Amino acid sequence: MLGLAADRLRADMNRLLSFLFHQGILDEQFLQLQQLQDETSPNFVSEVVNIYFHESEKLLRNLRSLLMDREFSDYNKMGIHLNQFMGSSSSIGAKRIRNVCLAFRAASDQNNRAGCLSALEVLEHEYCFLKNKLHELFQIQQQRVLAAGVRYPMQH
Amino acid sequence: MTVEQIVSEGKDQFPIGMRVLAVDDDPTCLLLLGTLLRRCQYHVTTTSQAKTALKMLRENKNKFDLVISDVHMPDMDGFKLLEHVGLEMDLPVIMLSANGDTKLVMKGITHGACDYLLKPVRIEELQNIWQHVVRRKKKDRCNSGSKDKPHPDSGEAAGIGNVDNNGKLNKKRKDQNEDEDDERDENGHDNEDPSAQKKPRVVWSVELHRKFVAAVNQLGIDKAVPKKILELMNVEKLTRENVASHLQKFRLYLKRISCVANQQANMAAALGTADSAYLRMGSLNGLGNFHTLAGSDQLHNAAFRSFPPSGVLGRLNTPAGLGIRGLPSPGTIQLGHVQNSGNPTNDLSKLQSFVPGNHNTNILQGMPMSLELDRLQHNKNVGHIGELPTTDSMTVFPGSGNLVDARITGFSNNQLLGVTSNSLMLEGSSQQATSHTSVSAIGFQNGNALSDFTSIAPASNQLQDSKAGSQGQASPINCNAGQIIRSAPQEWNAPRKDAPYQSHASINSSIPINGAMIQLGQCLDRNNSIFHRTTDLDSVGPLNFVDPLSIKHSEGDNSIMEPSVIEKEGYLMFQPRPHGSHVPDNIGSLEDLASAMMKQEGGCNGYSLRTSI
Numbered sequence: 160m161l162g163l164a165a166d167r168l169r170a171d172m173n174r175l176l177s178f179l180f181h182q183g184i185l186d187e188q189f190l191q192l193q194q195l196q197d198e199t200s201p202n203f204v205s206e207v208v209n210i211y212f213h214e215s216e217k218l219l220r221n222l223r224s225l226l227m228d229r230e231f232s233d234y235n236k237m238g239i240h241l242n243q244f245m246g247s248s249s250s251i252g253a254k255r256i257r258n259v260c261l262a263f264r265a266a267s268d269q270n271n272r273a274g275c276l277s278a279l280e281v282l283e284h285e286y287c288f289l290k291n292k293l294h295e296l297f298q299i300q301q302q303r304v305l306a307a308g309v310r311y312p313m314q315h
Numbered sequence: 316m317t318v319e320q321i322v323s324e325g326k327d328q329f330p331i332g333m334r335v336l337a338v339d340d341d342p343t344c345l346l347l348l349g350t351l352l353r354r355c356q357y358h359v360t361t362t363s364q365a366k367t368a369l370k371m372l373r374e375n376k377n378k379f380d381l382v383i384s385d386v387h388m389p390d391m392d393g394f395k396l397l398e399h400v401g402l403e404m405d406l407p408v409i410m411l412s413a414n415g416d417t418k419l420v421m422k423g424i425t426h427g428a429c430d431y432l433l434k435p436v437r438i439e440e441l442q443n444i445w446q447h448v449v450r451r452k453k454k455d456r457c458n459s460g461s462k463d464k465p466h467p468d469s470g471e472a473a474g475i476g477n478v479d480n481n482g483k484l485n486k487k488r489k490d491q492n493e494d495e496d497d498e499r500d501e502n503g504h505d506n507e508d509p510s511a512q513k514k515p516r517v518v519w520s521v522e523l524h525r526k527f528v529a530a531v532n533q534l535g536i537d538k539a540v541p542k543k544i545l546e547l548m549n550v551e552k553l554t555r556e557n558v559a560s561h562l563q564k565f566r567l568y569l570k571r572i573s574c575v576a577n578q579q580a581n582m583a584a585a586l587g588t589a590d591s592a593y594l595r596m597g598s599l600n601g602l603g604n605f606h607t608l609a610g611s612d613q614l615h616n617a618a619f620r621s622f623p624p625s626g627v628l629g630r631l632n633t634p635a636g637l638g639i640r641g642l643p644s645p646g647t648i649q650l651g652h653v654q655n656s657g658n659p660t661n662d663l664s665k666l667q668s669f670v671p672g673n674h675n676t677n678i679l680q681g682m683p684m685s686l687e688l689d690r691l692q693h694n695k696n697v698g699h700i701g702e703l704p705t706t707d708s709m710t711v712f713p714g715s716g717n718l719v720d721a722r723i724t725g726f727s728n729n730q731l732l733g734v735t736s737n738s739l740m741l742e743g744s745s746q747q748a749t750s751h752t753s754v755s756a757i758g759f760q761n762g763n764a765l766s767d768f769t770s771i772a773p774a775s776n777q778l779q780d781s782k783a784g785s786q787g788q789a790s791p792i793n794c795n796a797g798q799i800i801r802s803a804p805q806e807w808n809a810p811r812k813d814a815p816y817q818s819h820a821s822i823n824s825s826i827p828i829n830g831a832m833i834q835l836g837q838c839l840d841r842n843n844s845i846f847h848r849t850t851d852l853d854s855v856g857p858l859n860f861v862d863p864l865s866i867k868h869s870e871g872d873n874s875i876m877e878p879s880v881i882e883k884e885g886y887l888m889f890q891p892r893p894h895g896s897h898v899p900d901n902i903g904s905l906e907d908l909a910s911a912m913m914k915q916e917g918g919c920n921g922y923s924l925r926t927s928i
Contacts, residue, residue: 188435188437191351191437191438192347195347195350195351195354200350203350206346207343207346207347210342210343210346211343214341214342214343239387242387242412242413242414243340243341243387243413245413245414245434246341246344246385246412246413246434246435247341247343247344249413249434249435250343250344250347250434250435250436251343251347251435252435264414
C-alpha cells in the first residue's frame with residue numbers, strides 16, 4: 160500500500176515535470192537546479208525557488224505600480240526591475256516567463272506603455288501559474304519524502 | 316593562491332580552490348551562482364553589495380583570484396566596480412547580466428572585464444573561468460620578462476606596471492631596470508637590494524589621487540613628470556615608479572574620456588540618439604573614475620592600458636607581445652613600449668600563449684593594429700568573433716612586418732564583443748596557420764581624414780598587404796568606448812583641450828601599419844559569423860581600430876609625453892566615418908580594406924612609423 164503511494168507520487172511528480180517541460184514553462188536550467196540538490200543541500204531547489212517567489216512578487220508589484228502611475232515616464236527604472244526579474248526567472252529555468260520578459264523589454268525599449276502593460280499582465284498570469292505548479296511539485300516531493308519514511312508494518 | 320604560487324609550488328590544485336568573489340544584488344541569482352561555483356570546487360565568497368565587495372577586496376588584495384559581478388546593482392554600477400577592481404587590485408573580473416545587449420557587452424570590454432556571461436549561467440561556463448586568472452598572470456609574467464630593450468620610459472613603465480607584483484616579477488623588472496640605469500633619472504629605487512622584491516602595493520586612495528591630480532595640474536599635463544609630481548605630492552613611501560604608473564593610467568583615463576566623449580558625440584550625431592550608456596561613459600567623473608583607473612598597477616606599460624578604460628588593456632587577454640616595435644609586450648595590449656625589442660617572433664609566441672576564450676565569445680585581443688570592424692558588433696547574433704585559435708601566429712604588427720592575428724579571446728557570451736583595445740579585432744580563427752597573414756592595419760585616423768575601415772571580410776585572409784594602412788597613416792582611431800558604431804565623421808578628438816591628446820593622429824601614424832597587417836583573414840574565423848555578418852550590421856559604422864601599438868611604441872622616450880599616443884594604444888578606436896573617405900560597407904576583403912586604408916594616407920603628416928625601437 161505504502162509502496163504504491165510512493166510509486167504513485169513519483170509518477171505524479173514525473174507527470175507534472177514533463178508537463179511543465181513540454182509546455183515550455185520550465186527549461187533545462189531547472190534541471191540544473193535539480194542537479195545541484197544533493198545530500199549536502201537537500202532542499203536546494205525549494206530554497207532557491209522560494210527566494211525567487213519572494214523577490215519576484217516584489218518586482219512585479221513594483222512594475223505594476225510604476226506602470227499604473229499616470230505620470231509614468233521612467234522606463235529606465237522599470238527596465239532595471241524588469242532586468243532583475245528576467246535574470247532571476249531565467250536562472251531558475253522559468254522559460255515562458257523569461258520570454259514574456261523579452262517582449263516586455265522590447266515594448267519598454269520603444270517606450271510603448273500600452274505594450275508594457277499588456278506584457279505585465281501576461282507576466283503576472285504566467286507567474287501565478289508557475290507558482291502554483293511549483294508549489295504542487297514541492298508538495299508531491301514532500302509527500303514522497305514522508306512516504307519514503309514510512310515503513311511497512313511487516314518489515315523487521 | 317597566486318599564480319606564482321601555483322607555478323612555483325606545483326602542488327596546488329588550481330583551479331580547484333580558486334577563490335572567487337561573487338557579487339549580485341539578486342538573491343536568487345546569488346544563491347544559484349554561489350552554489351554553482353562551489354560545485355566547480357572553487358572557494359566562494361558571496362555578497363549582494365558591491366560596496367561590501369570592494370571593501371573585502373581592499374582589505375586584502377590577495378584574498379581573491381577572481382571576481383564575478385552583476386552589471387546592474389543598486390548601490391554601485393557593475394562597471395564601476397569593474398573599474399575599481401581592475402585598477403586597484405588588478406584582478407580578472409567577469410560580468411554577469413540578464414541583458415546581453417551588444418552595447419553592454421562592449422561596455423564591459425571597454426571597462427576591462429575579462430568576460431561577460433549571460434544569465435542564466437550554466438555550470439559549464441563557470442568551469443572554465445579559471446582561465447582568466449591564469450591568463451592574466453601569465454601575461455604579467457611575460458610582460459615583465461619580455462622586455463629586452465625597453466625604452467627608458469617604457470622600460471620603466473613596464474617595470475612600474477609590475478612594481479607590485481610578486482617577487483618574481485619584481486625581480487625581472489629590477490634586472491631590466493638595471494639595464495637601463497643610465498636612462499633613468501632616478502635609480503635609487505631600482506637599485507635597491509634585489510632581494511627586497513615584494514613591494515607593498517600602493518593604493519591610490521581618493522586623497523592621494525587628489526594630491527596627484529593637483530600636482531599634475533600644477534605642472535601642466537604636458538610637463539608632468541613623475542619625479543616632479545612626486546616632489547609636489549610629498550607623500551612618503553610613495554615611489555617615483557608608483558607615480559609614473561599612476562600617471563600612465565591617468566593619461567589613459569583622460570584619453571579615454573575624451574575619446575568616449577568624442578565618440579559618443581559622434582555617435583549621437585550620427586545616429587541621432589543619445590545613448591545614455593555611452594554618454595555616461597563620457598562623463599565619467601574625473602576623480603572617481605580615474606581612481607579606478609589608477610588602481611591597477613599591473614596595467615602594463617602605460618600606454619595601453621586600456622583601451623578605453625584603463626583596465627581593459629590590462630585585462631583583456633591580449634596577445635602578449637606584439638612583435639612590432641613598440642608594441643606592447645605580449646599579453647597585453649599595451650601600447651606602450653615595446654617590450655620586445657621589436658622582435659616579432661617573440662611576441663608571436665607570446666601571443667600564442669593566449670588562450671582563446673571560452674566557447675563562444677571572444678574578446679578581441681587587441682593587437683595594436685587597428686581594425687575597423689564594421690558593424691561587427693551591432694549584430695547581436697554575431698556569434699563572436701571566432702574562437703581564437705590557439706595557435707598563434709599572430710603577428711601583429713606593423714613595423715616588424717609580422718603579421719599578427721588578432722585574437723579574440725573570449726567572452727563566453729555569444730554576443731559579439733567589441734574590439735579589444737588594441738584594436739585588433741581579429742577573430743582568431745583556427746586558421747591562422749599561415750604565418751604571414753597580413754593584417755591590415757586598420758583605420759588610422761588622422762585628425763581629418765578618418766579612414767574607415769570596414770570590417771574585414773571574413774573570407775579573405777587576404778590582408779596581405781602591409782602596405783595598407785600601414786604607412787604612416789595612422790590616423791588616430793577613435794577610441795570607442797562603447798561600440799562600434801558608425802558615427803558621423805568627426806574629429807574624434809575634437810574636444811580635447813589637451814594638446815597632447817590630440818596628437819593622436821600623429822601618433823597613430825606611427826602605427827606600424829607598415830606592413831603590419833593584421834591578418835584578419837586569419838583572425839577571422841572563416842566560419843565565423845561575425846564577419847559574415849558584416850552586411851547585416853548596417854548600423855554599425857566602420858570601426859577603425861587604431862593600432863595602438865604602432866602608435867606608440869616608438870616611443871619609449873615619449874611614452875609619457877605623448878599621452879595621446881598612449882591612449883591610443885590599445886585603443887580600439889572606432890572611427891567615425893569620414894565624410895570623404897568612404898570605405899564601402901561591404902568591403903569584401905581585407906584587401907579592399909587595405910586599399911581603402913591606403914587611400915587615406917596622407918593624414919599622417921609625415922609621421923613615419925615611429926617605432927623606433
